Amino acid sequence: MILVFDINETLLDTAVLSPLFEKLFGKAAVRGEWFLTLEETWMTATLAGRYLPFGLLAKSALRQTGLRHGIHIDDDHQRELTDMLAALPAHPDAAPALAELRARGFQLTALTNGTLETVQHQLAHAGLDTSFDVILSVDSVETYKPSQPAYQYVADHWQVSTRELVMIAAHGWDLIGAASAGCRTGFIARPGKVIDPQLFEPDWQADSLIALSRQLMEEISPNSGEAICKG
Known part of the structure; x- marks a missing residue:
């Protein structure tokens, strides 16, 4: 077996990502919203037959979450997320x-x-x-x-x-x-x-x-x- x-x-x-979401959105709980958006993004890509690497989708999900909350997500924020994911x-x-x-x-x-x-x-x-x-x-x-x-x-x-x-x-x-x-x-x-x-x-x-x-x-x-x- x-x-x-x-x-x-x-x-x-992934709970260690919470401080980033607290800083960006004022609520650590937004981390869960981001992860659900990420899941939706990769499942949609899979169903559509359009594969993109996970890191690109993680950044996209963060940008989508920012748009939903009216928060600008810049390149440094996206880089901070992927650096934290790697650690x-x-x-x-x-x-x-x-x-x-x-x-x-x-x-x-x-x-x-x-x-x-x-x-x-x-x-x-x-x-x-x-x-x-x-x-x-x-x-x-x-x-x-x-x-x-x-x-x-x-x-x-x-x-x-x-x-x-x-x-x-x-x-x-x-x-x-x-x-x-x-x-x-x-x-x-x-x-x-x-x-x-x-x-x-x-x-x-x-x-x-x-x-x-x-x-x-x-x-x-x-x-x-x-x-x-x-x-």
Whole structure:
């Protein structure tokens, strides 16, 4: 079983961006509005078949948020955002959970909607770069999660079927996409993240990565042929 992990919000804490949004908009809560705008932007680009790198979309989402609030967003503000994104800290439970899974023999994959260069920098800065067997970016296939080709890319890398992947993420949309591609799924309920059980039920879910990892270790053999995906 190969475990696949989403990065931003799932392993890395975007709450550290709040001071930037407090400075620009007078309310730290606008960070959530920006992220929803970013999600809408990359999903629209994917549906329209127009791929643009994550950093460009992150800046666009900030500009859109500024227009919505009547705030001018200049180049320095956009640069500050991308610099901060590249230096996000890990959630406290990330390193110990990943270490425990590796010690038990699981193969760990990072899968990000960001570019490969950015995610390599992010994980190195957060001290997680050596936690993974491989680090992958959708930039290589030019389609964002939750499109099915993004998850198939991981399966193709490992030369397995998507049934042998477990996607782990703090985003319901990511897990729905992974399940549609044939993966199994694990949900981490990071602060503010919920999943509607009437719409979708992941195979595993917990409030922390450590708790989720222990569920997986209890129920899955690392060398079994079962499929598990984490995004």
